[in-house]
Amino acid sequence: MKIAYILGEFPCLTETFIEREIEAVERQGVEVIVFALRHGEGESALQQRKLAAGQLFYRPSFMPRRLPSLTVASAYWLRPLMLLDSWLAMQAAPYFARVMKEQGIGHVHAHFASLPGTVAWAMRRDAGIPYSLSMHARDIFVKDELLGEKLKGAEFVVTCTEFGRRYLCERYPELPPDKLATVYHGLPLAQYRRAGLPRADEPIILAAGRLIEKKGFELLIRACALLRDQGRKFRCQIVGEGEERGRLEALIADLRLQEAVELVGALPHDEVVKRLDAATVFVMPSVIASDGDRDGLPNVLLEALAMEVPSVASNVSAIPELIRDGETGLLVPPR
Template identity: 40%
Template sequence: MNSLVPAPLGVLVRVWPKLSETFILEEVLGLERKGVGLRLYALDAPTDAIAHDAVARVRSPLQRVAAAVATREMVARHARLAAAGPIGYLGALATALRRGRAGWRDFVRAGWLAAQLRDDGVRHLHVHFISAPADIAQLAAHIAGIPFSISAHAKDIYLSRPLDLRRKLQAARFTVTCTEANRATLAAIAPQAPVRLMYHGIDREVFHPSRRTGAPAQEAPLIVAVGRLRAKKGLDTLIDACRLLHERGERVRCEIVGYGEEHDALARHIASAGLADHVRLAGKLPRDQVLECYARAAVFVQPSRIAADGDRDGIPNVLLEAMAMGLPVVASRVSGIPELVQDGVNGLLVEPDAAPALANAISQLLRQPQQAAAFGERARATVAGAFDNDVNLGTLVGLLATSHVCGAQCALVGG
């Protein structure tokens, strides 16, 4: 590789593209805008039939990591790596075998990836999610003789064993995570590991108050929620709150955008509450249609909870999007959400699983439009001040430059 050409940064994800992982899409687009050369690697093929239109703007090449099967190419790649760096290869193999069968499968895939990283001239690998993807990244980096780093998010932290988290945190050059609550959790598990807070950011020009149209005057005010249909999202609590509002005689409609394993249970909940004409499961939508939902909404609701298995949100990107649009928001006092929503300042916070409190907060915003508008303006200002994508990515670029990964290129774009 020409020494005058900066080495690309490798970025490993589980799936690319993925409809619900707009934070990764925004990061890739932001790094490209900053001039950082990227190579994208995905462990699995996409499962969504649709994709956000912004995916088409990504210029970086993508490679799918081969499955853990003994093909001729897989064997050839491993043989080449073992011959070129036997110490690193055997060290990674020993690390993998201590994890049993899962470790062996990861090692096979990591060898394929390590060979590809060398062929692509990648000198640093950055992986999203500290769960299974980071296991493969740790092995691939060890085999390839390069450093790796981690972006840790939510489920991947709270559903992982502390021992596994510690191993990867200590092996990584650095770890970034998207809430202070996450950072404190990881720092307690591995006090000596470098863990930095890096909030997700969004494109404030895409999510802009000028897009808001409001609902037609003859229609009831629209409540919107967006997210995977999972227990941790607390959407059953939102349905209960809508039932309470209707029982009080308040005219409201609700659209819940998203998909997931809770779909049928939520549909039954809507029917049993007698809300079939008022609460709609909108399903899986691309970003332009999600923007239309924000545009028509009167209130955005994020009724998150900590699920029975410990899973929880960090700071949902959809909450950032709604606030950037100038929407008044009601959210649960869970995990990293209070780092974004200040109760009574730029939105309202309620306790999780508290349908009466959620209904009261929604009603307050609908009945007090001037307060709701003031919250929306402050919400937009909060996102602009602390959750700008290009600004926050400076943290990642600076860490890469400090660790001498992309040298002058990162120093230049991070400045």
Template identity: 40%
Template sequence: MSPSERRTAYVLKMYPRFSETFVVNELLAVEAAGERVDVFSLRAPVDGRFHEQLAAVRAPVTYVRSSGLRAADVWAALAAARAELPGLAGCLDELLSADVADAVQALEVAVEVRRRGIGHVHAHFASVATTVARLAARLADVPYSFTAHAKDIFHEDVDPEDLRRKLRDAAGVVTVSDYNVAHLRRAHGPATSRLQRVYNGLDLGAFRFADPVDRRPVVAAVGRLVEKKGFDTLLDAAALLAADGVPFRVELVGTGPCEGALREQVDRLGLGDVVRLRGALPQGRVREVVQSASVFAAPCVVGADGNRDGLPTVLLEAMALGTPCVTTPVTGIPEAVRHDVTGLLVPERDAARLAAALRRLLEDGALRSRLATGARALVEEEFDVRRQAVRLRALFAGEHEAVPA
């Protein structure tokens, strides 16, 4: 099949998802590079907020049944698959051992893969999306690949044997940082022979760099309000800055399960005049908040359950826009934020060190300018989504590139 005829299925747990801008960026980039893509979403979206660039994605989206399945639905899926999937009989044992919903979704995806002439299946996250993608690819007799991120490989609920099987059976595996590559190699050895690192990329044309030398004393922070983002430490640092009389304001954008606790912390620390919780904002407004700030704070931590960020896309966006970053050396973050070169690193959960780094950047315009310039140069060199799309298309074509040991 020629590259212009090649067609790839993306299997995603939920599409679109407001917090997964990297998926939309990737879809747009691989389509711009010439890939024909079909999206299969295993869950219907539950969030009414969508990014503006979503409208530019050309891929058709199929929502696969995931709930309310009756016995009749299972038998109907098997009957439909029998006529389309010559290899069905050889996969019956695995189908019967799978979760019923996963098995039915895999059957439905596999049938569509065959009907549409799709030659490759790719999933994001090594959890349920890859479970369905792997089984669907086996049923349809096509190769599959997946991208491993963070929670799907670090969380305490990850089944090592299941992940090892997915790594071993895949035609290629992508993960988003060198840190992840090293972790997966230590944990899963020979099963990682087809593993490669491909950073999540940005469409740099959408992120205009501006020198931060003369910006107002504002600290921006963006993300889901969950433990791994470390925003409670940011508020503790803000209290230290306020106690020292430092003029500043914090703009915290996002929603999530920790919102109530964070609002209570703002009240308890007397930060109502300097910290504003902005809720969710459209992507264009988020960029305005970030680019008008003197500092971007991402005090990421490893959660009690092992959950952590991989390499937050919003951190790369801040670097591209020219907003110097203060963050922590969690997982792949130091691959982008190199201390005193492209940003500042502080230990996780250390409010005093975080406050000191924020103060340095709030008060030193020349330092802000130097770090921002270095950060933009690194993003252009390593995180351009067009370069990542070339590597992904090669992976879909079977030209995997394992990371050197």
């Protein structure tokens, strides 16, 4: 059996769970061909293996342009940036469909219902290739005028949390309930063994995620100021990169926390695991962003618990599906 995975970016430092999924599917005897809308930064072992095997295709830089369909244009006409992004992504659909036909691919699975889902939907409409969707967080909670069409056209839809599945069922009651299923992200637990206990004389508070509003890192930084004012000794490391870096750097400076709080930047996955191994506590201060975006179940939180790192997190969306307050971690109200 041969199937295709459509990804927005490959490889992607914050989406290593997709690589683990592809490898798990392949262990079941299924051949997976990867199609990506853009190159990610860096390399991964899976990417190199797929390139060598001729099982990885990127959207070409130059392609014939076609006008957006009436459905897409009418869905996004009040959101020009979304219309432009969708139109650019859909230029890949004819090329991807042709390659899939040549490869004998009979099914497409798109990770994220946003642009990858739009491409899969367009290929079904234009080339009759059936597709399914994996949905995670932003693609569930942030308004997308075309999402109903993409859900209706999919063979099935997978969410990585029960909270996300229920949210979609309530928002789209016309969908058959058995069309949506919850499949949690798994971990190869043998790879998450702690080498030893962290240093007691220098506690390390670790957080990780993209530097965006929904991650709530502003709250963590302000909490660090309270700890400093109480005379607590600690170091706080925030791993990740994103659009909020400038604002967070300014906040750290305003609160005079330069010696205590470090914005580490993006790191390869194995380096994040090393940071977890050295951490005293892991913090996930998630919030609901102004546009409705929120975390589903952050994979790095799974990794922290797998390594037995004491964890504190907001009780936002699906996080209580993982952490039992007072038993497997601590939950606090957002903000």
